[in-house]
Amino acid sequence: MAKAFPESSMVVRAISPNVTTLSVPFLRFNKVKFGGRATIVKLATGNLAVFSPVNLTAEARSAVESMGGRVGYIVAPDFEHHMNLGPWKQEYASATVIGPEGLYEKRKSQGNEDVPIDIVYTKENKGSLKLPEELANVFDVEYFDGHVNKEIVFNYKPERTMIQADLVFNLPAHEQFSKSGVDATSGIWTKLATHFLNIHGKGQQRFNWYAAPANKPSFAESVKVVAGWEIDRIIPCHGDVIESGGSDVFKHIFQWHLKA
Template identity: 85%
Template sequence: MAKTFPESAMVIRAISPNITILSVPFLRFNKVKFGGRATIVKLATGNLAVFSPVGLTTEAKSAVESMGGRVNYLIASDIEHHMNLGPWKQEYASATVIGPEGLYEKRKAQGNEDVPIDIVYTKDNKHSLKLPDELGSVFDVEYFDGHQNKELVFNYKPERTMIQADLVFNLPAHEQFSKSGMDATSGIWTKLAHHFLNIQGKGQQRFNWYAAPADKPSFADSAKVVAGWGVDRIIPCHGDVIESGGDDVFKRIFAWNLKA
């Protein structure tokens, strides 16, 4: 049985006037302390974009209301970060759903709620697809079709902030487990994951070369695009926020891909 956590374990933090994160404890395979995180960005229009939605708790709804309440976009950042789309779409029915190719079919096969993906990124349209102007004017987007999880990576240009799901990890997940009553670093499987999915050493560099790519040349091409953004902050779904110096971190952990 999967471990469940109380709603009170969610950590809500405004990291800037326009960005709020919802951090939750999450156990991958019910063993590895990965953590989970949704990111909410308030656009200049007052509309909200929600990336990788986590559980729609009372606290999450309150965070949305505190930012104006107008959820206009729900973004499934890859084919893994979609499990809470149904409740969010039910609550914010007019929201446009954005996700990668294959997600709708995967959800249908798994018996998830029927949530149409309104804007679908594919290998063929990734360079021609245009987002609505209120979104496209402030975000760079790169679709890693060569990633195992089909990653959509965003750069919120006004704050040089990368928002993504499973492209960059920063374990241990201290913030995400801070209200859980659990030690974010304990357990053999968690310690093993930390070796490969932290931003020090060579572990994540090896992971990004051997494990993450499904198509190494395409993966490398996408990594080179993101390396050109010059981001400062990186918000991962798994692990602590990289508050500054994100450009150096990215170029270090993707060094082999960038040379490919």
């Protein structure tokens, strides 16, 4: 059974007036201190887009209310970051759900709540899919159909902020464990994961070359698309927020794909 952390462990942080993160402690395989994070973006219309929803706690509800309370979109950006879709969709029933191909079927096979995916990214439609104007006006989007987890990556253009789930990691997860009473760096499995999933050296380069791609040519093409975006901040689901210099970090981590 996965270790449960108290709701009080959630760290709510206003990155900017329009971007708030909900950071929580999370153990991958009940051993690795990965951390988890939802990101909420307030659109010009007042609607909110929630990426990688975490547990819908009282603090999470309060954060939503502080940003106006109008959840218009719930985004499950890959095959792993969907487990809280049910509670969020139940609470915000009018929200449009966005996710990758195959996620609905995966959730059904696992016995998860029946949450339709309203906007589905596929390998075939990734170049032509039109998001609602309030999203399309402010986000670059690239669907990594070649990623093992079917990753949808967003760049909030007004603040040059990339929001993603399992494409870029930045361990250790200091912020996410900061209220848990647990050392984010402790344990042999965490230390091993941190070696491969930090933003320095070649560990994450190797991980993204050998482990992350399901289709390496397609993966590389998506990397090249994202490398052309204007990015300063990167908000990962696992590990600390990369507050600045995001474009250089991205190009360092994926330089093998950029040269492919």
